[in-house]
Amino acid sequence: MRKKNLAIIAVTLTASVLAATLTGCGTRAKATDQEVVMEEEPIIVTDEADSEEATIETEDEITETEEVIADDGEVDTEMDGDILFYNEIGKYPDYLLSDVSYEAMEEKAVTAVDDIPVYSEEGFKVGHVKSGAAVVLTEHGINTRWYRFENPVSGTDYDYLCMLDDDLPKEEIPMLSAEEVKAEIIAAMLNRTDELPTILDEPTSDMEVYECRILREDDPGNFTVRRMKAIENEDTFEIGDYMTYYVECEEDGEFAICRIYYKDSRF
Numbered sequence: 001m002r003k004k005n006l007a008i009i010a011v012t013l014t015a016s017v018l019a020a021t022l023t024g025c026g027t028r029a030k031a032t033d034q035e036v037v038m039e040e041e042p043i044i045v046t047d048e049a050d051s052e053e054a055t056i057e058t059e060d061e062i063t064e065t066e067e068v069i070a071d072d073g074e075v076d077t078e079m080d081g082d083i084l085f086y087n088e089i090g091k092y093p094d095y096l097l098s099d100v101s102y103e104a105m106e107e108k109a110v111t112a113v114d115d116i117p118v119y120s121e122e123g124f125k126v127g128h129v130k131s132g133a134a135v136v137l138t139e140h141g142i143n144t145r146w147y148r149f150e151n152p153v154s155g156t157d158y159d160y161l162c163m164l165d166d167d168l169p170k171e172e173i174p175m176l177s178a179e180e181v182k183a184e185i186i187a188a189m190l191n192r193t194d195e196l197p198t199i200l201d202e203p204t205s206d207m208e209v210y211e212c213r214i215l216r217e218d219d220p221g222n223f224t225v226r227r228m229k230a231i232e233n234e235d236t237f238e239i240g241d242y243m244t245y246y247v248e249c250e251e252d253g254e255f256a257i258c259r260i261y262y263k264d265s266r267f
Helices: 002-069 177-191 222-231
Strands: 074-078 083-087 101-113 116-119 125-129 134-141 146-150 160-164 208-215 241-254 255-265
Touching: 002 241, 101 146, 134 160, 177 222, 177 241, 208 222, 222 255
Parallel strands: none
Antiparallel strands: 074 083, 083 125, 101 134, 116 125, 116 160, 134 146, 146 160, 208 255, 241 255
């Protein structure tokens, strides 16, 4: 009986050990599954990092491409670096120039202070003359403010390039001094066919005074018109109405302030 009991105990112990062993293997398997998941997570993180890096590089490439496209659509079609044509032009012309007729003119050299737009003969803005570059205008649009010149750049679709007068740099106009403006006024006073007036060296206390401002730009035709409006206007002051004058002028920026003292009415 004792041996039999021992055998039963042994069997029982063996079964317990096996049960425990089997239970332990299940735990490790589950743990192993967890470890596999844990080992895969770093791989996933690494993949995401690689993906982010790839995305960043792609975004950088897109940004660079956008910068190129945003560069006014210009291409390097140049004449000694002076004229730059646009790769794309508008769908509709900026000006209607198809009906403009041109005639030869004395050649006019133009040096761009800022970029000067150039247009096709149909009125599309196709490029610009770069700042500091020079071109020579050879034709003028009849009864218009347009000029044109032969396109010096080969390989383009334009035989001529057109420029608008408003876009050309303004030539510096010399200015008359205050004394020169005074001399012009006195010359107008003496421009009579009858008895000439007296021009005094200084005013007298019994004289009245008329004051006006005249732009001092020395462009003869326009200055004459401005002077006449200032001192030969019957609604304000008419220099032909008196016989005695004194004139003084002083500079005020681009203008001359002129005071005309007068007496001895002719009427």
